Amino acid sequence: GVGETHLFRYPADDDPAVLLRVSADSVVAFSQKCTHLGCVVYFEPTEDRWHCPCHDGNFEATTGAVLSGPPTRRLGRIDVEIRSDGMIWAVGREREG
Numbered sequence: 001g002v003g004e005t006h007l008f009r010y011p012a013d014d015d016p017a018v019l020l021r022v023s024a025d026s027v028v029a030f031s032q033k034c035t036h037l038g039c040v041v042y043f044e045p046t047e048d049r050w051h052c053p054c055h056d057g058n059f060e061a062t063t064g065a066v067l068s069g070p071p072t073r074r075l076g077r078i079d080v081e082i083r084s085d086g087m088i089w090a091v092g093r094e095r096e097g
């Protein structure tokens with residue numbers, strides 16, 4: 001359902017990533033690494049944002065833009081595609097910087 005998250009690894013097995021369902025037919029995905037010092041961010045459904053517990057950093061749910069806290073860069077976006085069979089594939093990621 002909307003607001004559900006799913007953890008995966010991308011692009012490598014030690015790169016935590018997370019997918020968020022934002023509507024019946026759309027999802028967004030981000031690297032789970034906070035752009036401040038690399039802690040793992042998680043989704044807060046009640047606040048509709050990504051939260052980093054290390055230094056209280058917050059990012060916008062669907063764009064990953066910084067809302068508050070020490071991070072200066074938005075979360076790293078991962079491009080995903082919903083295929084006709086309903087499978088969701090990670091197909092790339094935006095470059096850093």
Ligand code: FES
Pocket residue numbers: 034035036037038039052053054055056057069070071
């Ligand atoms: Fe996320 Fe510092 S590592 S706010």
